[in-house]
Amino acid sequence: MRSDSTPLKxxxxxxxxxxxxxxxxxxxxxxxxxKVHVPVKNRGISNRSPDLIFIKQVLDGDExxxxxxxxxxSARLKASLCKRGASRTEAEDLLADLWADCFGSSGEPxxxxxxxxxxxxxxxxxxxxxxLIDFKRREAFRRELxxxxxxxxxxxxxDRSGYFMARQPDNTLVALLRQAILNAFAAVPREMLLMLRLxxxxxxxxxxVGQMWNWHESKVSRTxxxxxxxxxxxxxxxxxxxxxxxxxxxxxxxxxxRCAPELVSRG
Amino acid sequence: xxxxxxxxxxxxxxxxxPTAVTDDLTLLFSLTEQSAKEVVGRAGATISPEIQKxxxxxxxxxxxxxxxxxxxxxxxxxxxxxxxxxxxxxILRE
Numbered sequence: 465m466r467s468d469s470t471p472l473k474x475x476x477x478x479x480x481x482x483x484x485x486x487x488x489x490x491x492x493x494x495x496x497x498x499k500v501h502v503p504v505k506n507r508g509i510s511n512r513s514p515d516l517i518f519i520k521q522v523l524d525g526d527e528x529x530x531x532x533x534x535x536x537x538s539a540r541l542k543a544s545l546c547k548r549g550a551s552r553t554e555a556e557d558l559l560a561d562l563w564a565d566c567f568g569s570s571g572e573p574x575x576x577x578x579x580x581x582x583x584x585x586x587x588x589x590x591x592x593x594x595x596l597i598d599f600k601r602r603e604a605f606r607r608e609l610x611x612x613x614x615x616x617x618x619x620x621x622x623d624r625s626g627y628f629m630a631r632q633p634d635n636t637l638v639a640l641l642r643q644a645i646l647n648a649f650a651a652v653p654r655e656m657l658l659m660l661r662l663x664x665x666x667x668x669x670x671x672x673v674g675q676m677w678n679w680h681e682s683k684v685s686r687t688x689x690x691x692x693x694x695x696x697x698x699x700x701x702x703x704x705x706x707x708x709x710x711x712x713x714x715x716x717x718x719x720x721x722r723c724a725p726e727l728v729s730r731g
Numbered sequence: 732x733x734x735x736x737x738x739x740x741x742x743x744x745x746x747x748x749p750t751a752v753t754d755d756l757t758l759l760f761s762l763t764e765q766s767a768k769e770v771v772g773r774a775g776a777t778i779s780p781e782i783q784k785x786x787x788x789x790x791x792x793x794x795x796x797x798x799x800x801x802x803x804x805x806x807x808x809x810x811x812x813x814x815x816x817x818x819x820x821x822i823l824r825e
Contacts, residue, residue, distance in 0.1 A: 638762075645759050654807050655800075664757045665764070666817045672824075675792045677799070692756055699759075718755045721762055 516580030522567075523575055534563055537588055544589050548716070549709040550596050558599065562592050582723050590723035594637035600709060601636070638724045640706060641717070648698035656691040663688065778815055786812070790819035 521529040538559060545555035565574040578587055649657055659677075662668040670684045677684070696714055703712055712720070778786075782805070788794045789802050806812050 642762055645763050649759075649763065655803050658803055658806060658813075660756060661760060661813065662817070662820075664754070665760050666813070666820075668817065668820055672820055675823075676789055676794075676820075678792050695756070695759070714755075718758060721755075721758050725762065 513580035515584035516578065519575050519578050519580075519584065523573060530567065533566075537585060538563075540585065541588055541592055545592060545596055547711065548593060548596065549600070549707075549711050554596070554599065558592055558595050562588070562595065577727075579726060581726060586719050586723050587726070590637065590720050591727065593720060594724065594727060597640060597707060597710065598636045600707065635727070637720060638727065640703065641721050641724055644699045644702035644706065645721075647702045648695045651698055652691055652695060656687060659684065659688060660691055778812065782812070783815060786816045787819045787822075790816060790823055 518529060518533070522533055541559055541562070542552075542555045545558060546552060550558065562574075564570065567573055567575070574591070578584065652660075659673050662673055663670060670688070671681045673679075674681045674684045679687075699717065700712065700714065703710060703717070785794065785798060785802055789799060794802065806816065
């Protein structure tokens, strides 16, 4: 979905935390969805982000800023792409497309979507990794299609390729990451998953979890750490299963998981 | 994005301020919660007094193993119930 406003136009995203109305405990009423709040620290555009100021210069037509952008990130992005499974040629092609889109060669400049929430380097690598995955999948489909040609009519092939070969929206990566996480969570006993959810989302302390299960805090700590390790391992294995050519380390995954939802939310 | 315990009503006189855990696991949950919200949609729901009582027992560590297992299964089916459980935990912090 595409937002009407651009992140570089001034609009207030720091509207402050809404306080839910007081509820009487005995009402036993769950909060409706529109009262699920995003912590202030996780939302909004940081207009003070040096990267955002830099990108604004680029978009304002500052040629030296545009040159600096490419000079600063091209080598780094290419190295990351190659490390993640792209050939040298694929990396160069993807980067050429990326820079062309960044500067708006085929419409609205991609850089308008940068909101400054994360470092520019993380955002760029997330965008280009998404494109790499999409490209590799389309390539695999193209190969599969050519194998099928002997049994399918050319007209059908064209129909299918017209549908499948267009570049997919920016949610390829998000879908991949989410599915890997969901599969990893599904492999964890529901009891442990609840403990993790309480600790990581709701800021329940390990001592309180221990009280609920009648466990010592140290047992909770060991159990949760073991579950975290299993989840991390399972996620990387799941990513490898889905796209065997894709090489990601845990830190890579975290960086992508942090930035990828923004690609979707910004269309 | 997920809610946090801070979104729940503050208990009067609360002094306990747990440290926020903002790490990679928090990130994983935020991605999946977002996904679940999109797919399922969510609506306010009423909790029966029996379930509320059981949640209070769970928070206080007074559930039998069987009750705990049953509640955990229920929490998986109705993820919004976790708000009520967290509220009970916070009440015990007072």
